[in-house]
Structure formats: C-alpha cells, structure tokens
Amino acid sequence: MSAVTPRSAPLRLATLRLGSRRSPMAIAQSRQVADMITERTGRAVEIVGVTTLGDVSRAQLTQIGGTGVFVSALREALLGGQVDLAVHSLKDLPTGPAAGVLLAAVPPRDDPRDALVARDGAKLADLPPGARIGTGSPRRAAQLLALRADLRCVPIRGNAGTRLGKVSEGELDAVVLAYAGLARIGQAGAITQVFEPDEMLPAPGQGALAVECREDDAGLAALLQAVTDEASLAAATAERSLLEALEAGCSAPIGAYAVPPAGGSGGSVPPGSRAAQLRMQAAVMSPDGSRTLRAHGGAPAADAWQLGRDLAAELLRSGASDLISVSEGQANTGNDVQ
Numbered sequence: 136m137s138a139v140t141p142r143s144a145p146l147r148l149a150t151l152r153l154g155s156r157r158s159p160m161a162i163a164q165s166r167q168v169a170d171m172i173t174e175r176t177g178r179a180v181e182i183v184g185v186t187t188l189g190d191v192s193r194a195q196l197t198q199i200g201g202t203g204v205f206v207s208a209l210r211e212a213l214l215g216g217q218v219d220l221a222v223h224s225l226k227d228l229p230t231g232p233a234a235g236v237l238l239a240a241v242p243p244r245d246d247p248r249d250a251l252v253a254r255d256g257a258k259l260a261d262l263p264p265g266a267r268i269g270t271g272s273p274r275r276a277a278q279l280l281a282l283r284a285d286l287r288c289v290p291i292r293g294n295a296g297t298r299l300g301k302v303s304e305g306e307l308d309a310v311v312l313a314y315a316g317l318a319r320i321g322q323a324g325a326i327t328q329v330f331e332p333d334e335m336l337p338a339p340g341q342g343a344l345a346v347e348c349r350e351d352d353a354g355l356a357a358l359l360q361a362v363t364d365e366a367s368l369a370a371a372t373a374e375r376s377l378l379e380a381l382e383a384g385c386s387a388p389i390g391a392y393a394v395p396p397a398g399g400s401g402g403s404v405p406p407g408s409r410a411a412q413l414r415m416q417a418a419v420m421s422p423d424g425s426r427t428l429r430a431h432g433g434a435p436a437a438d439a440w441q442l443g444r445d446l447a448a449e450l451l452r453s454g455a456s457d458l459i460s461v462s463e464g465q466a467n468t469g470n471d472v473q
Contacts (some may be wrong), residue, residue: 336390
C-alpha cells in the first residue's frame with residue numbers, strides 16, 4: 136500500500152508594505168489604494184507611515200523645494216527597501232523622471248474640483264469686502280482674485296483639520312481646499328461652494344493618486360496594473376505633460392483639466408483606442424488674477440502626452456513664459472497639497 140503524500144500548504148504571499156505620509160488625509164487615501172489592491176489582487180497590504188520634510192517644516196513650500204518635498208522621503212524609503220510601494224497625491228509628483236522609481240498605477244480619479252469652506256454656509260459672493268481667504272496655492276489665489284479683486288488671500292500651511300479650524304475660530308473668513316481631499320477625510324459636509332472648472336481650473340493631476348514602486352520590481356509593477364484606471368491615466372498624462380513643457384516651478388499659477396473620453400474605462404470606447412477623444416483646457420495666470428492666458432484642445436487618448444505639449448506650446452506663443460517668470464519672482468506661497 137503506497138503512502139499518502141501530505142497536501143502542500145497553499146503559498147502565502149508576503150504582505151505588501153505601502154509607504155504613506157502620516158497626515159490623516161494621506162493615510163485615508165493610502166488606505167483607499169490598499170483596499171483596492173487587496174480587493175482586486177488578493178494581496179494583503181499594510182501602511183507604513185513616513186515623515187517628510189514638508190510635514191515637519193512650517194516654511195512656505197517655495198522656500199523648501201515645492202511640493203516635491205512630500206515625495207522625496209517616500210522615494211527614499213522605497214529605494215531603501217523599507218516599503219514596497221508608495222502612494223502620493225499626483226499633483227505633488229514632480230514631472231521629471233526619478234532614477235530607480237516607476238509610476239506603476241493611477242487609480243480612478245476622484246472629483247478634481249476646488250471647494251470653499253466658509254462659516255454659516257457662505258458662498259464666495261456672500262463673503263464681506265476684503266474677506267480673508269486662506270490658501271497656500273498661487274493658482275487658487277490668482278483665480279480667487281480674478282473672481283473678486285477685493286479678497287485678501289492669506290498664505291496658510293498645515294493639514295486640512297488645522298485649516299478648517301482657522302475658519303471656525305474666526306482667524307479666516309474661508310479656506311479653499313481640494314474637494315477630493317475633504318471627501319477622503321469625511322469633511323465634504325463642511326463645503327459651502329464647489330468651484331466649477333470654468334471658475335477655478337484645477338491643478339494638473341488634482342483629485343488623482345499616484346502609486347510608485349521600484350523600477351526593477353517587474354512583478355509588483357504588473358500586479359499594480361490591476362488598480363490603474365486608463366481614463367484617469369490618460370487625463371493625468373496630458374496635464375502633467377503640459378506642466379513639464381511649460382517648465383514652471385511650483386509657484387506658477389497654472390491650471391489644467393483633461394476630461395476623459397465619454398466611454399471612460401469600461402465604457403463603449405476603450406480609452407486607449409485611437410477613437411477615444413480626450414478634451415483638455417489649460418491656463419496660466421498672473422499672480423493678481425488680472426491676466427489669464429487660456430488654451431484648449433482635444434486628441435485621441437492615446438496621444439495624451441502630445442496634447443499636453445501642444446497646449447503648452449500654444450500658451451508659450453501667447454506669452455505664458457512672461458507670466459510664469461513674474462509669478463516665480465513674486466511668489467511667497469507654495470502649492471496647496473491639501
């Protein structure tokens with residue numbers, strides 16, 4: 136009688152370590168990605184908190200390197216092997232390549248619009264003359280001043296909770312933050328007005344998340360494709376291509392918003408096909424909001440990168456470089472990461 140061979144135990148894959156900033160908003164969005172990875176691939180994910188220079192410094196972001204200061208520490212942890220992947224707000228991600236690091240996934244984008252939070256349900260038109268509005272973003276400040284030249288835009292740092300507290304305590308009349316960020320931390324109910332893109336054009340990549348892994352980890356890069364949304368990736372590619380072509384620093388008031396094909400991912404028209412049309416609008420503004428240069432256009436989603444370059448070239452022909460240089464010379468604030 137032959138012996139019975141014991142059944143082998145199922146192979147248990149190692150838990151993935153996801154690097155995240157420690158702020159409540161960063162942890163919330165990292166948990167969102169971690170849950171999506173587990174749901175779609177079956178891999179367990181643990182979140183590893185990483186402290187960045189942008190989190191501990193109270194200096195304005197333009198003084199310490201721009202929004203890239205939120206990225207560098209996570210990339211160092213990634214390349215050092217402390218984490219397997221990292222999640223960033225896509226608008227924080229520098230447009231240039233990073234040695235050894237791969238942008239492996241862009242999950243479905245959340246609402247890219249900007250939102251006002253004011254006391255007593257007030258909208259922008261309801262605020263008193265000379266109202267103090269907190270924002271660390273030159274882009275938001277310029278567009279607020281274009282809507283109402285009497286406003287006082289006050290530089291502000293800190294996490295979303297800190298900023299909201301300055302409104303409730305009366306230090307500020309209102310703040311402007313990303314709708315997606317407020318929703319991720321359960322504060323969408325505090326919003327008193329949502330700005331449509333024709334009122335306030337979002338930052339390139341706003342509302343989207345970026346998932347990075349090591350360039351030499353081909354297996355993980357392939358696995359992370361399960362959480363990529365092709366329509367969101369195409370829109371982000373176009374917006375980031377424009378920002379790169381304009382060669383603008385974080386202090387330049389630049390807005391860009393690409394609308395994915397109507398079919399979207401899972402729709403009747405595959406977003407990567409030649410037939411899927413991506414529509415995009417972009418703007419460069421003077422710091423005081425008195426002058427705005429605009430460009431808009433469309434292209435197949437497969438040509439998203441070139442669409443961004445083409446609109447950037449149109450803006451540069453209209454004099455965008457002059458506005459960008461003035462903005463960088465005058466700026467005393469940094470892009471608002473919340």
